Amino acid sequence: xxxxxxxxxxxxxxxxxxxxxxxxxxxxxxxxxxxxxxxxxxxxxxxxxxxxxxxxxxxxxxxxxxxxxxxxxxxxxxxxxxxxxxxxxxxxxxxxxxxxxxxxxxxxxxxxxxxxxxxxxxxxxxxxxxxxxxxxxxxxxxxxxxxxxxxxxxxxxxxxxxxxxxxxxxxxxxxxxxxxxxxxxxxxxxxxxxxxxxxxxxxxxxxxxxxxxxxxxxxxxxxxxxxxxxxxxxxxxxxxxxxxxxxxxxxxxxxxxxxxxxxxxxxxxxxxxxxxxxxxxxxxxxxxxxxxxxxxxxxxxxxxxxxxxxxxxxxxxxxxxxxxxxxxxxxxxxxxxxxxxxxxxxxxxxxxxxxxxxxxxxxxxxxxxxxxxxxxxxxxxxxxxxxxxxxxxxxxxxxxxxxxxxxxxxxxxxxxxxxxxxxxxxxxxxxxxxxxxxxxxxxxxxxxxxxxxxxxxxxxxxxxxxxxxxxxxxxxxxxxxxxxxxxxxxxxxxxxxxxxxxxxxxxxxxxxxxxxxx
Amino acid sequence: xxxxxxxxxxxxxxxxxxxxxxxxxxxxxxxxxxxxxxxxxxxxxxxxxxxxxxxxxxxxxxxxxxxxxxxxxxxxxxxxxxxxxxxxxxxxxxxxxxxxxxxxxxxxxxxxxxxxxxxxxxxxxxxxxxxxxxxxxxxxxxxxxxxxxxxxxxxxxxxxxxxxxxxxxxxxxxxxxxxxxxxxxxxxxxxxxxxxxxxxxxxxxxxxxxxxxxxxxxxxxxxxxxxxxxxxxxxxxxxxxxxxxxxxxxxxxxxxxxxxxxxxxxxxxxxxxxxxxxxxxxxxxxxxxxxxxxxxxxxxxxxxxxxxxxxxxxxxxxxxxxxxxxxxxxxxxxxxxxxxxxxxxxxxxxxxxxxxxxxxxxxxxxxxxxxxxxxxxxxxxxxxxxxxxxxxxxx
Numbered sequence: 083x084x085x086x087x088x089x090x091x092x093x094x095x096x097x098x099x100x101x102x103x104x105x106x107x108x109x110x111x112x113x114x115x116x117x118x119x120x121x122x123x124x125x126x127x128x129x130x131x132x133x134x135x136x137x138x139x140x141x142x143x144x145x146x147x148x149x150x151x152x153x154x155x156x157x158x159x160x161x162x163x164x165x166x167x168x169x170x171x172x173x174x175x176x177x178x179x180x181x182x183x184x185x186x187x188x189x190x191x192x193x194x195x196x197x198x199x200x201x202x203x204x205x206x207x208x209x210x211x212x213x214x215x216x217x218x219x220x221x222x223x224x225x226x227x228x229x230x231x232x233x234x235x236x237x238x239x240x241x242x243x244x245x246x247x248x249x250x251x252x253x254x255x256x257x258x259x260x261x262x263x264x265x266x267x268x269x270x271x272x273x274x275x276x277x278x279x280x281x282x283x284x285x286x287x288x289x290x291x292x293x294x295x296x297x298x299x300x301x302x303x304x305x306x307x308x309x310x311x312x313x314x315x316x317x318x319x320x321x322x323x324x325x326x327x328x329x330x331x332x333x334x335x336x337x338x339x340x341x342x343x344x345x346x347x348x349x350x351x352x353x354x355x356x357x358x359x360x361x362x363x364x365x366x367x368x369x370x371x372x373x374x375x376x377x378x379x380x381x382x383x384x385x386x387x388x389x390x391x392x393x394x395x396x397x398x399x400x401x402x403x404x405x406x407x408x409x410x411x412x413x414x415x416x417x418x419x420x421x422x423x424x425x426x427x428x429x430x431x432x433x434x435x436x437x438x439x440x441x442x443x444x445x446x447x448x449x450x451x452x453x454x455x456x457x458x459x460x461x462x463x464x465x466x467x468x469x470x471x472x473x474x475x476x477x478x479x480x481x482x483x484x485x486x487x488x489x490x491x492x493x494x495x496x497x498x499x500x501x502x503x504x505x506x507x508x509x510x511x512x513x514x515x516x517x518x519x520x521x522x523x524x525x526x527x528x529x530x531x532x533x534x535x536x537x538x539x540x541x542x543x544x545x546x547x548x549x550x551x552x553x554x555x556x557x558x559x560x561x562x563x564x565x566x567x568x569x570x571x572x573x574x575x576x577x578x579x580x581x582x583x584x585x586x587x588x589x590x591x592x593x594x595x596x597x598x599x600x
Numbered sequence: 601x602x603x604x605x606x607x608x609x610x611x612x613x614x615x616x617x618x619x620x621x622x623x624x625x626x627x628x629x630x631x632x633x634x635x636x637x638x639x640x641x642x643x644x645x646x647x648x649x650x651x652x653x654x655x656x657x658x659x660x661x662x663x664x665x666x667x668x669x670x671x672x673x674x675x676x677x678x679x680x681x682x683x684x685x686x687x688x689x690x691x692x693x694x695x696x697x698x699x700x701x702x703x704x705x706x707x708x709x710x711x712x713x714x715x716x717x718x719x720x721x722x723x724x725x726x727x728x729x730x731x732x733x734x735x736x737x738x739x740x741x742x743x744x745x746x747x748x749x750x751x752x753x754x755x756x757x758x759x760x761x762x763x764x765x766x767x768x769x770x771x772x773x774x775x776x777x778x779x780x781x782x783x784x785x786x787x788x789x790x791x792x793x794x795x796x797x798x799x800x801x802x803x804x805x806x807x808x809x810x811x812x813x814x815x816x817x818x819x820x821x822x823x824x825x826x827x828x829x830x831x832x833x834x835x836x837x838x839x840x841x842x843x844x845x846x847x848x849x850x851x852x853x854x855x856x857x858x859x860x861x862x863x864x865x866x867x868x869x870x871x872x873x874x875x876x877x878x879x880x881x882x883x884x885x886x887x888x889x890x891x892x893x894x895x896x897x898x899x900x901x902x903x904x905x906x907x908x909x910x911x912x913x914x915x916x917x918x919x920x921x922x923x924x925x926x927x928x929x930x931x932x933x934x935x936x937x938x939x940x941x942x943x944x945x946x947x948x949x950x951x952x953x954x955x956x957x958x959x960x961x962x963x964x965x966x967x968x969x970x971x972x973x974x975x976x977x978x979x980x981x982x983x984x985x986x987x988x989x990x991x992x993x994x995x
Contacts, residue, residue: 377636
């Protein structure tokens with residue numbers, strides 16, 4: 083008899099939700115984390131009189147604090163919602179391009195109708211097609227249940243066609259296409275598409291490649307249900323989940339990196355923690371990359387060849403870079419008017435994607451001023467601004483310890499200049515605290531390969547639809563499941579939470595099946 | 601519902617969808633069977649910058665006086681020394697008797713010297729100090745010591761700071777400034793340094809030959825020696841006050857302060873009268889608070905008492921004594937319990953632990969906890985003093 087019913091490796095967002103779901107289902111669960119904090123990227127840190135949010139821009143799929151998004155529902159079920167104080171995000175985003183033929187500066191609100199109205203103002207004549215886009219996204223959203231169960235149909239043309247009711251047809255119509263293709267079919271004017279495409283760097287895949295269902299469901303979730311943030315940074319969510327997990331009988335060990343995943347007769351058996359301690363369980367959920375699991379954590383003789391081939395065939399998604407600024411003036415004094423600025427060279431997303439491969443050519447930023455959502459986010463008369471970008475290739479691989487600081491500063495200076503130019507404000511002289519997180523930082527704290535923060539690239543064959551539909555075909559090692567950015571839902575907070583929750587539900591199903599089989 | 605019609609009209613779309621699946625199968629099947637990488641360049645660099653532990657060997661000892669020595673440390677194995685930023689500290693991991701503990705020491709050598717395989721830490725005997733005395737009396741050349749990666753935020757940051765740094769140093773608080781001065785001289789940092797360096801007497805000045813040589817070599821560095829206990833020709837006399845700062849500082853400057861507690865209090869008051877924006881003032885961390893009972897808010901009934909502290913670490917549990925006069929971290933270390941720590945000043949959060957039950961006193965000035973940690977009952981043992989029996993979970 084194993085001491086634990088399940089072990090969760092990694093307390094990132096996926097691991098946390100997997101762990102709390104298992105514990106609440108009455109399973110004896112051990113959660114292991116290499117760092118001394120929960121959350122992975124979902125954490126916070128202090129510098130001087132500021133506490134910085136490490137990564138969350140806004141939580142999608144929750145709805146406003148009184149709403150009912152799918153994440154909210156999941157948090158409710160796990161008794162998490164009221165353990166966290168939520169603040170509403172005031173508006174969707176302000177999109178600015180700096181080097182396009184015709185530069186954009188569009189401020190977009192939350193709320194489907196308000197968004198469509200604003201779009202009509204920027205792009206007269208867009209109302210009909212943008213409305214059709216949201217109708218289609220709503221329609222597909224209503225098919226979620228079908229979508230989630232589709233794998234049980236053992237996908238084949240016949241079985242899907244047999245099972246698909248008429249109302250699911252829009253899912254099937256769009257699931258095989260990139261976002262751009264479907265938007266063209268809907269006759270959404272290019273200038274409106276440019277504005278809708280603003281969120282693309284939240285997924286890091288250009289709109290001519292990202293699956294329509296993947297991207298449209300994110301836009302729909304943000305725009306129609308709005309977004310929230312935890313008042314005390316994402317560390318509040320991470321800590322609250324640990325708290326609920328412990329209350330449900332779960333055990334968490336920090337500073338406990340897993341060094342080996344133990345296998346026996348082709349199934350997982352337990353883990354070896356740094357220092358040699360062995361803990362046994364028949365079920366393991368990994369909130370770390372398959373690259374690490376099959377490349378480092380398993381004895382090579384235990385790794386099936388198909389897992390090696392599979393991992394080798396997959397591309398890493400974006401690597402992170404964030405500059406955190408504590409400013410000694412309020413947003414009003416500085417002239418910062420928006421919570422979220424999405425700033426690009428161009429809305430040609432493919433062209434932009436290519437420019438994001440290099441340190442020199444990457445000028446993209448998603449910038450958040452926390453005080454616009456919560457004026458008390460920092461002491462009176464100050465503000466917190468954090469600016470994130472992505473690298474779409476391993477751009478930091480040649481940066482050495484010796485030129486590391488200078489490279490960070492080069493990138494940070496560019497970000498400051500671009501923000502000042504785009505937002506038309508001056509922030510440089512107000513910088514009281516600055517911290518910079520690079521791909522090395524993300525690698526250091528989470529062991530993410532190359533400092534990747536988005537898991538595997540959700541390209542054509544590895545998008546959310548493909549991952550979800552193929553889940554049980556992909557995850558074949560008995561007892562082993564994955565959560566987080568490398569799981570079914572790709573990157574993002576709500577995606578990672580969902581993937582962790584789902585990985586736990588799958589594990590519970592696996593456990594049940596195994597009991598029944600005995 | 602006429603399924604046939606629907607299907608027929610969407611056959612191409614469905615085919616496209618199914619291609620996603622067949623394409624995925626083919627993609628995975630055709631992946632290379634070459635072994636997956638064990639590591640990646642970025643992760644390697646991260647590890648070089650922030651190794652978990654560094655094995656070092658004492659290469660040389662420079663005796664400044666009976667009570668002050670510099671230890672020249674070199675790598676004990678193949679791993680190169682972690683690079684750092686001038687002003688950062690090295691946290692040593694020590695085993696003294698049955699106690700397992702850490703101590704942070706500012707690195708006096710430059711980042712360039714680290715690339716050449718050298719760290720210098722300078723240790724001054726602290727009256728009644730447990731660790732400084734041990735190091736001064738026991739460390740010998742050839743001995744191996746263990747340190748963590750360099751840490752800390754007391755460094756010059758050109759994006760934030762003024763181009764001129766006015767350094768205010770007292771006693772052995774000079775060490776991070778020697779590192780900064782060397783970094784300016786060798787071009788690693790592009791800044792000007794005006795260093796106001798307070799000592800009791802001429803004999804107490806550390807690294808005077810080094811600083812004099814750096815001044816000679818680089819016109820971006822100016823060191824003003826300030827003697828509190830003697831009037832000597834060629835030296836400033838008295839405390840480092842507003843008047844002295846204004847005498848040497850340009851119009852715009854950042855102030856960096858490192859030294860003993862009494863100096864901090866004095867300098868902080870002087871700076872308050874000078875209308876300097878907060879962003880231009882940096883104090884190095886001070887280490888543990890001594891005599892917490894003297895701080896306002898300390899419950900009088902707990903003064904001088906020793907409590908039981910139940911410590912849970914992974915699946916082991918232990919009860920240890922814990923005096924209200926000492927931090928919980930010190931009690932843990934004394935009991936030989938390995939607990940992570942670095943700054944010992946409440947800031948870095950390495951020692952973050954859960955207070956399961958009981959009460960602790962946390963001085964407001966060193967309470968560096970995250971907001972949510974306060975909400976969910978976590979403490980930093982390095983700046984928490986028990987005022988009742990407590991139960992904690994360490995990690």
